[in-house]
């Protein structure tokens with residue numbers, strides 16, 4: 054059996070993933086037409102390229118349908134419970150950096166920390182009769198983080214995009230989202246809580262569990278690791 058490597062098929066991570074492997078003597082390329090999600094690997098034998106959405110790579114790794122995968126470290130933590138028992142971090146790739154943070158309106162001058170948020174949430178509930186709403190697509194990471202930091206009086210609102218806009222639209226009071234330049238937060242009048250950093254994400258090469266791997270696959274992985282210096 055060949056070793057299947059899943060990489061993002063488009064978007065912000067794809068090109069840099071190709072560059073990162075190329076710099077280490079492994080050429081990944083899309084085969085076929087631009088819109089066809091087929092690929093090939095040159096520079097090492099026994100590896101098959103699978104082009105996938107970054108968000109699906111954690112699940113495919115966990116299911117054993119791919120053996121290696123490149124995706125954001127945030128996505129692996131969000132999509133897999135006990136992620137570190139399911140996949141192994143082989144190499145941090147040094148790009149795709151973004152911080153998952155909690156932010157509130159700049160106008161909330163009394164709220165700068167998680168403790169302040171907790172107090173504001175209790176006051177909010179007493180006043181409005183429902184829990185303060187935090188919009189996010191990172192449900193698992195946000196729940197774990199708030200639980201570990203003693204914030205309980207809130208509800209999560211699912212937002213799969215344009216999350217910063219939920220506050221203006223009055224569908225949430227706070228957000229938990231990815232930021233890199235901070236532009237989107239500023240443009241929407243939001244500020245990050247001083248202790249509101251949930252995870253500093255970057256593109257990472259992961260491998261799945263090896264129980265089902267054949268000796269050939271293990272040898273290929275070893276050869277790849279030595280090329281990558283991982």
Ligand SMILES: Nc1ncnc2c1ncn2[C@@H]1O[C@H](COP(=O)(O)OP(=O)(O)OP(=O)(O)O)[C@@H](O)[C@H]1O
Pocket residue numbers: 061063064065066105106107108109124125126127128149150151231232233234254
């Ligand atoms: N400014 C940014 N905004 C959002 N995500 C970013 C940013 N910078 C880096 N990332 C990272 O990029 C990854 C998401 O990549 P991308 O947006 O290409 O995938 P996606 O389109 O969300 O996934 P899918 O293809 O599953 O929809 C995440 O790991 C995220 O942390």
Ligand SMILES: O=P(O)(O)OC[C@H]1O[C@H](OP(=O)(O)OP(=O)(O)O)[C@H](O)[C@@H]1O
Pocket residue numbers: 213214215216217230231232233234235236237238
């Ligand atoms: O700090 P910044 O550089 O402003 O980047 C952060 C923004 O980028 C991402 O959105 P994306 O472009 O992926 O669109 P989305 O809202 O559909 O997730 C993220 O969700 C933030 O909205």
